Amino acid sequence: MSVIDLSHPIRTGMTVFPGDPEVRVEPALSIAEAGVSVLSVELGSHTGTHIDAPSHTVEGGATIDAVDLGRLIGPARVVDVSGLPPRTRISVDDVREALREVGPGDIVLFRTGWSARFDEPGYADHPFLDAGIASALLDAGVTVVGVDALNPDETVADDPAPALPFHDVFLGAGGLIIENLTGLDRVTARAPRFVGLPLPIAGGDGAPLRAVIIED
Template sequence: MKVIDLTHTISEKMPVYPGTEEPKLEMVNTYDKNGFKETLLTMFSHTGTHMDAPAHIFDKKTTLDSFPVEQFVGKALVIDCSDLKTGEKITIKYIEGVKEKADEAEFILFRTGWEELWDTDAYFGEYPYITEEVADYLIQSKKKGVGLDVIGIDPIADENLTLHKKLFAETEIVVIENLNNLKKVGNDLFTLCALPLKYENADGAPIRAIAILENK
């Protein structure tokens, strides 16, 4: 068995969605003064590698803390879209190229290669994003979740959050953003564990996402 960490580290200078404050990690107790170390974490619920719930967009829809925990674990597939250039779309052809595995997977993760731009201004640029046809596939196939290695499932210029609305209006799916190390997973099915911080009425939360590869 091989375990791969798919999570970016939370830090005070990490990339955050435009308009969002960076997290603060304040040491409030120290070894010298208190005999132990303790850190006060202050951050938005959609910081770093994180998960969006349907309640992120729609009132009365499902929050992360109300999902059964099984929602966050399942069979997953990374689909390589790293040939796409800036602003190009992840079309249904990427699904069709691995259709049998995609149909079997409960989570579809798209690798665009954008993770290589983490900690640069280019990370906030015109990253690849899925088409509505791909969103329809995710809805119709009743996936547990979809994930990408970019800062949002909608293009950065879409303030209407069209794809978020489409997915969350029609299904109980979770959206994972800012994934890391997808290039290390390969193209076979694997077990994904993407466990969100559990707090009351969670519209979204940072996660620790890992890939478990059998027979490695």
């Protein structure tokens, strides 16, 4: 069995979505002074590799602690859309052939290759998914989608309330969105098992999660 970690380490100063809380990890107690080592960790609910619950964009939507964890364990389908220029809109036609193979219970992960730019200035200039892809996935019975980028929608840094059409469609239908994955280029199996378990934040609109691929 091979386990591939798809999660970015949480560290001080790491990339966050524009306007989100900055991440700070620092010593709170030390073995020398208190006999134990304890860190103080300050972060937002959408830090690093994380999952968006419907309540992230939908008023009254399900919160992360109400999500059935069984939905986050299942066969993964990696859709390769790497090699595109910055801010390319990816249409349904671009991935139609790949989506023919997906069905209910599949967890569809889009590989843009942008995770290689994590913590670099251009990370927010990632390619993004047209909302039509959200509709196509839902029509196929897919309710969990992930991207190795900051956002499945276009990231507009200077807009305090950006349009999020992919989020609106997918979360609006009760779907779950995983963002900031990494390591999708290491996945070689056709339909390996995905496991991604979020922190059970009470009433949370999202949460960091440890995402892995298991290849037998």
